[in-house]
Amino acid sequence: xxxxxxxxxxxxxxxxxxxxxxxxxxxxxxxxxxxxxxxxxxxxxxxxxxxxxxxxxxxxxxxxxxxxxxxxxxxxxxxxxxxxxxxxxxxxxxxxxxxxxxxxxxxxxxxxxxxxxxxxxxxxxxxxxxxxxxxxxxxxxxxxx
Numbered sequence: 496x497x498x499x500x501x502x503x504x505x506x507x508x509x510x511x512x513x514x515x516x517x518x519x520x521x522x523x524x525x526x527x528x529x530x531x532x533x534x535x536x537x538x539x540x541x542x543x544x545x546x547x548x549x550x551x552x553x554x555x556x557x558x559x560x561x562x563x564x565x566x567x568x569x570x571x572x573x574x575x576x577x578x579x580x581x582x583x584x585x586x587x588x589x590x591x592x593x594x595x596x597x598x599x600x601x602x603x604x605x606x607x608x609x610x611x612x613x614x615x616x617x618x619x620x621x622x623x624x625x626x627x628x629x630x631x632x633x634x635x636x637x638x639x640x
Contacts, residue, residue: 502581504529505539505573506627512549513565513628519558539577546576565625574619581615582608 508525522533522540529536540559543549550562561568574581 501539501577501579502574504531504535505543505577506570506624508536508540508559509543509548509561509565509568509573509624510628510631512559512561513624514632519552519556519560521558525559542578543573543576546572548572548576561624565628566623568624569620570622570624570627571616571619573624574616580608580612582611 507529511525511528512520522536525536525540526533540549540551544551544562547562548568550560552558552560
C-alpha cells in the first residue's frame with residue numbers, strides 16, 4: 496500500500512493560513528514552508544477553493560486565505576475536498592482475471608480497505624483544523640512573517 500502526501504500538504508498549508516489571520520499568503524511562500532513547488536500548492540489549494548475551504552486573490556498582493564474559521568473546518572472536509580483515498584492498494588496481476596483466487600483476494604482486500612477508509616474518515620470528522628493548529632502552535636511552529 497502507498498500513501499498520498501496531498502492531505503499532509505493541504506493540512507500543513509491550512510495551518511499556516513490559520514496562523515496568519517487577515518494576511519494572504521502566496522503559493523511561493525507556502526511552498527517554501529512545505530518544501531515543495533508552488534505549482535503543487537496551487538493545485539492542492541485550488542481543490543480546497545472549489546470546496547469552499549480557502550479563498551484566493553490574484554495580483555502582486557494576492558494570495559490564499561481561509562474562507563471560514565478553522566473551528567468550522569474538519570480534517571474530513573479537507574480529505575473529502577481532495578477526492579482521493581488515503582489507502583491505495585495495487586491490484587493483483589490484471590492479466591490473470593480468470594483466476595478465482597486473484598478475484599477473491601482483490602475483493603476481500605477492497606472490502607478491507609473500504610472499512611479502513613470509513614474508520615479514517617470518521618476519525619477525521621472529529622478533528623478540526625483549529626485543533627491541529629493549536630497542537631502545532633504549542634509545539635513551537637514558526638509563523639511566516
